[in-house]
Amino acid sequence: MARIEVEVNGTHHELEGVEPRLLLVHFLRERLGLTGTHIGCDTSSCGACTVLLDGKSVKSCTMFALQADGRAITTIEGIGSSADLHPMQEAFWASHGLQCGYCTTGMIMSAIDLLGRNPNPSDGEIRAGLEGNLCRCTGYQNIVKAVRAAAAATAVESATRSEEPKRSGELVEVGGG
Ligand code: FES
Numbered sequence: 375m376a377r378i379e380v381e382v383n384g385t386h387h388e389l390e391g392v393e394p395r396l397l398l399v400h401f402l403r404e405r406l407g408l409t410g411t412h413i414g415c416d417t418s419s420c421g422a423c424t425v426l427l428d429g430k431s432v433k434s435c436t437m438f439a440l441q442a443d444g445r446a447i448t449t450i451e452g453i454g455s456s457a458d459l460h461p462m463q464e465a466f467w468a469s470h471g472l473q474c475g476y477c478t479t480g481m482i483m484s485a486i487d488l489l490g491r492n493p494n495p496s497d498g499e500i501r502a503g504l505e506g507n508l509c510r511c512t513g514y515q516n517i518v519k520a521v522r523a524a525a526a527a528t529a530v531e532s533a534t535r536s537e538e539p540k541r542s543g544e545l546v547e548v549g550g551g
């Protein structure tokens with residue numbers, strides 16, 4: 375048994391007695407109670423277990439919990455809440471990018487990683503970026519639409535953010551003159 379220190383969704387955890395063969399997905403679900411990360415296949419095929427490890431998407435059934443020692447993990451619980459959805463969650467909801475929802479948490483984590491690397495992907499790039507995530511329900515079309523909508527919303531949000539300092543700068547100048 376081993377000891378592990380990880381930061382999960384911004385909270386530091388130190389746990390003793392971690393079985394060396396325990397997969398990261400089981401650690402998150404069973405030791406930390408973060409059941410938003412799903413298990414679809416356990417054989418690295420479906421992507422339902424996708425989380426962010428130091429900001430990059432990984433299938434958490436493909437690594438041991440101990441391999442995450444000293445690193446930062448973000449799960450679906452860490453990106454938003456029902457009262458304050460992440461723009462990607464909002465876009466999936468608004469674009470009907472889910473049906474049963476089983477694949478959705480992994481799909482959203484992969485899509486966030488994709489937009490982090492490529493803020494304005496084409497439909498083809500969205501499909502390629504999500505090729506490791508399988509969905510049995512939606513036919514993918516609305517998922518692509520959701521990611522496109524999230525990319526547009528994020529672009530508007532960052533444009534608005536970059537306008538704000540300029541406006542306050544102008545005010546300071548006017549006040550100072
Ligand atoms: Fe990890 Fe399917 S449960 S890829």
Ligand code: FES
Nearest residue numbers: 473474509510511
């Ligand atoms: Fe059901 Fe994707 S929404 S598996």
